[in-house]
Amino acid sequence: MKKYVSLRIGNVISFLIDKKAFFLTFVFFLAAFFVILVSASVGEVMISPVQVFQTIFGIGDGTNELVIKQFRLPRILISLLVGMCLAVAGGILQNLVRNPLASPDIIGITGGASAAVVLFLMLFSDKNHSLTVSIHWMPLAAFIGAAVTGICVYLLSWKNGVTAIRLVLVGIGISFLTKALTTLLMIKGPIYQASQANIWITGSVYAANWSQVKILFPATIILLLITVVTVRTINIQSFGDEIAIGMGNRVQLTRFFLLFLGTALTAVAVAFGGGIGFVGLIAPHIARKLVGSSFGLMLPISAFVGALIVMLSDLLGKTIFLPHEIPAGVFTSAIGAPYFIYLLMKHRNI
Amino acid sequence: MSLSSNRKAILLFLSFLLLLFSMCASIVYGYTDTSWKMAWDAFFHFNGSNEHIIIQNVRLPRSVIASVVGACLALSGALMQAITKNPLASPSVFGINAGAGFFIVLAFSLFSVNSLQAFTWIAFAGAAFAAMLVYMISSLGSDGLTPVKLTLAGAAVAALFSSLTQGLLVLNEAALDQVLFWLAGSVQGRKMEVITAVLPYILIGLVICTIIASKLNVLVMGEEVAKSLGLKVGTVKFFAACAVIFFAGGAVAAAGPIAFIGVVVPHIAKYVAGNDYRWILPFCAVFGGILLVAADIGARFIVMPEEVPVGVMTAIIGTPFFVYIARKGVRAS
Numbered sequence: 111m112k113k114y115v116s117l118r119i120g121n122v123i124s125f126l127i128d129k130k131a132f133f134l135t136f137v138f139f140l141a142a143f144f145v146i147l148v149s150a151s152v153g154e155v156m157i158s159p160v161q162v163f164q165t166i167f168g169i170g171d172g173t174n175e176l177v178i179k180q181f182r183l184p185r186i187l188i189s190l191l192v193g194m195c196l197a198v199a200g201g202i203l204q205n206l207v208r209n210p211l212a213s214p215d216i217i218g219i220t221g222g223a224s225a226a227v228v229l230f231l232m233l234f235s236d237k238n239h240s241l242t243v244s245i246h247w248m249p250l251a252a253f254i255g256a257a258v259t260g261i262c263v264y265l266l267s268w269k270n271g272v273t274a275i276r277l278v279l280v281g282i283g284i285s286f287l288t289k290a291l292t293t294l295l296m297i298k299g300p301i302y303q304a305s306q307a308n309i310w311i312t313g314s315v316y317a318a319n320w321s322q323v324k325i326l327f328p329a330t331i332i333l334l335l336i337t338v339v340t341v342r343t344i345n346i347q348s349f350g351d352e353i354a355i356g357m358g359n360r361v362q363l364t365r366f367f368l369l370f371l372g373t374a375l376t377a378v379a380v381a382f383g384g385g386i387g388f389v390g391l392i393a394p395h396i397a398r399k400l401v402g403s404s405f406g407l408m409l410p411i412s413a414f415v416g417a418l419i420v421m422l423s424d425l426l427g428k429t430i431f432l433p434h435e436i437p438a439g440v441f442t443s444a445i446g447a448p449y450f451i452y453l454l455m456k457h458r459n460i
Numbered sequence: 461m462s463l464s465s466n467r468k469a470i471l472l473f474l475s476f477l478l479l480l481f482s483m484c485a486s487i488v489y490g491y492t493d494t495s496w497k498m499a500w501d502a503f504f505h506f507n508g509s510n511e512h513i514i515i516q517n518v519r520l521p522r523s524v525i526a527s528v529v530g531a532c533l534a535l536s537g538a539l540m541q542a543i544t545k546n547p548l549a550s551p552s553v554f555g556i557n558a559g560a561g562f563f564i565v566l567a568f569s570l571f572s573v574n575s576l577q578a579f580t581w582i583a584f585a586g587a588a589f590a591a592m593l594v595y596m597i598s599s600l601g602s603d604g605l606t607p608v609k610l611t612l613a614g615a616a617v618a619a620l621f622s623s624l625t626q627g628l629l630v631l632n633e634a635a636l637d638q639v640l641f642w643l644a645g646s647v648q649g650r651k652m653e654v655i656t657a658v659l660p661y662i663l664i665g666l667v668i669c670t671i672i673a674s675k676l677n678v679l680v681m682g683e684e685v686a687k688s689l690g691l692k693v694g695t696v697k698f699f700a701a702c703a704v705i706f707f708a709g710g711a712v713a714a715a716g717p718i719a720f721i722g723v724v725v726p727h728i729a730k731y732v733a734g735n736d737y738r739w740i741l742p743f744c745a746v747f748g749g750i751l752l753v754a755a756d757i758g759a760r761f762i763v764m765p766e767e768v769p770v771g772v773m774t775a776i777i778g779t780p781f782f783v784y785i786a787r788k789g790v791r792a793s
Contacts, residue, residue, distance in 0.1 A: 210611055211548045269787055275547060279727065279786040282548060283779045286720050290775035293644075297768055312626070388619045395612060431631070440626045443619035450616045454609065455600055 131407040134400055138414035142190065145418060149189075149425045150182050154432060180320075188318040189420045189438065191330045192383035193393075197416025198337055198409065199375035200390030201397070205348040205405060206368045207278040213391035214376035217281025218263055219256045220387070221288030223380040226255020228295045228307045235300075248310075249322070249381035256380055259284060260373030264366065271362045273351070277369070313386030313439025315424055322382050329378045334413070337371060341406040344368060348403070386423075388443040389416045392450050399453040419446045463732070468739055471732065475746045479527060482753040486523035487515060490760050521652040526756045526770070527749035528655055529647060529715045530725075532662055534748025535669065536707035537722030538729065538740055539700045542676045544614075545607040550722035551708030553614040554701075557717035558621035559590020560709070561643055565625050568639050569632045576650065579642060580657050580713045587709035593617055595701055605697055606683075644769035645716035647756055658710035665706035668699050669741050676700065676737040720774040721748050724782045731785045751778055 397412035423441035563586025755773035
């Protein structure tokens with residue numbers, strides 16, 4: 111049996127489709143869909159899947175409609191999108207710096223966002239610990255923090271060009287620094303803010319609403335489309351500078367562009383999901399174990415794996431200890447890590 | 461930068477003097493106002509005054525623990541980077557900090573253990589358990605322990621443990637307050653027994669280090685090269701891993717998880733010492749000690765009268781330096 115099926119439409123479009131990867135993508139797509147259904151029906155109010163369907167197509171009753179459409183769906187969608195963004199960002203960064211330990215957390219982008227959020231909570235609180243501006247500005251603060259840190263890391267690693275190793279080392283230094291600043295700000299600030307900030311840093315999609323979805327959805331789609339278009343250059347980068355240059359790739363330009371893409375993906379994700387960790391590290395590895403390291407093949411799978419991890423974490427967080435809500439960030443690695451370890455043990459020769 | 465052996469020896473000696481000086485400074489400066497003269501008197505003309513007691517019972521252990529822990533963290537980081545061949549590796553990639561943290565929180569939630577002395581042993585056990593788990597998972601399979609498998613297994617296990625810790629803490633909020641000070645990592649308020657308890661392991665680690673230092677030079681050339689040069693790759697890695705467990709386990713047991721030093725100091729040491737592990741390791745030990753002692757002094761002053769976790773200060777002091785080194789040119793292996 112052949113590994114690939116070729117797809118040709120006239121003389122314009124011609125693809126080789128990897129059967130296994132295609133099949134797995136489909137499986138993960140179904141799994142994601144299934145989790146969305148379960149997540150929409152489970153919670154403090156139990157709603158049967160049939161009713162969920164009815165509600166989504168507008169023929170359910172009023173209460174269900176309120177619960178599902180106003181509370182659950184935006185939250186599920188935010189989890190889905192945040193997971194996808196983080197996983198894809200992790201994949202890009204791991205290929206970019208050619209280091210399996212790279213992830214949005216490790217090069218400081220998430221840390222920068224956390225520091226910005228704590229600073230935001232500190233600057234815009236009055237004496238009674240209530241915010242003087244709307245909490246809806248917090249995602250913006252996170253976005254700015256992530257972007258500024260990304261730019262700083264890039265500029266500090268620039269010295270006649272940016273090498274992968276310098277980028278990642280400077281990133282590590284900066285990420286530690288942002289963590290230190292966060293802790294320092296939390297110690298200096300009142301306790302109330304510390305606990306607020308802590309929930310954010312752990313990562314939670316608790317307060318999701320449709321206006322967030324309206325921003326995150328188009329942003330994710332655009333960034334993912336750009337990523338799909340640049341898949342070839344991402345693959346080339348992973349061979350190393352010499353080969354990439356030899357193949358006619360403008361290494362510095364691509365590197366800047368990919369870092370920008372990774373930062374943007376992380377920034378939009380953390381803006382709405384907080385500092386959800388480990389998805390960006392583990393999801394790409396899971397995908398790589400399943401279909402190999404060609405970025406085009408692993409991209410969709412890692413996106414779906416990331417989405418699944420965050421959605422499942424949120425599902426667990428809101429159901430396991432009812433009526434307590436546990437931030438989704440607590441469970442991401444409890445779900446992702448065992449599966450990854452299983453894959454690591456199963457695929458013995460890699 | 462590559463120096464001749466003589467100049468390296470001189471530099472190492474000077475750094476060692478700097479370490480001693482910062483340890484003394486750590487004994488003298490703090491919230492309670494004391495002078496160098498008073499510190500001298502406390503040891504040689506002890507008169508039972510408050511200041512003297514503080515110097516003998518609080519500041520001295522603190523200074524010794526900080527220097528030993530800093531040295532251990534840096535050494536274990538260097539070994540870890542050598543066996544995983546990953547410049548980002550640190551003892552936490554072995555799951556050491558996460559394992560220790562998990563055991564502490566578990567012991568606290570299930571058996572209400574909360575003495576620092578008990579924490580030392582529990583943390584050591586947790587660190588060793590996590591590291592052995594990582595080692596086992598990554599040595600499965602016919603190709604044995606490859607750097608990539610070790611790194612990935614370590615990252616996954618560490619993630620798993622810290623997630624479990626967070627889960628436990630969410631369930632048991634009382635535990636959070638009690639163990640948070642431990643989880644932040646600090647050398648404050650520890651007694652000398654904390655370090656004497658783990659000292660035997662650290663000494664074994666040092667012995668291993670002196671034996672395998674020259675072999676690490678061969679190992680970092682790559683698996684195949686090392687094998688063809690007659691190096692028993694598996695054995696060297698095994699002993700290096702043991703040393704990592706002893707060092708990092710001892711450090712986390714004595715001071716809780718302190719992240720920064722294990723990643724960063726080895727790079728600084730390599731920048732000074734070149735590629736020879738017989739030089740890198742001693743430089744690591746001394747630099748690690750200096751950084752942690754200095755950070756600990758800074759931690760007392762930055763938000764006086766409170767103290768910040770020492771990990772915060774290590775990052776604030778170390779990062780600018782590290783970024784400078786990274787820009788100057790870090791050796792990739």
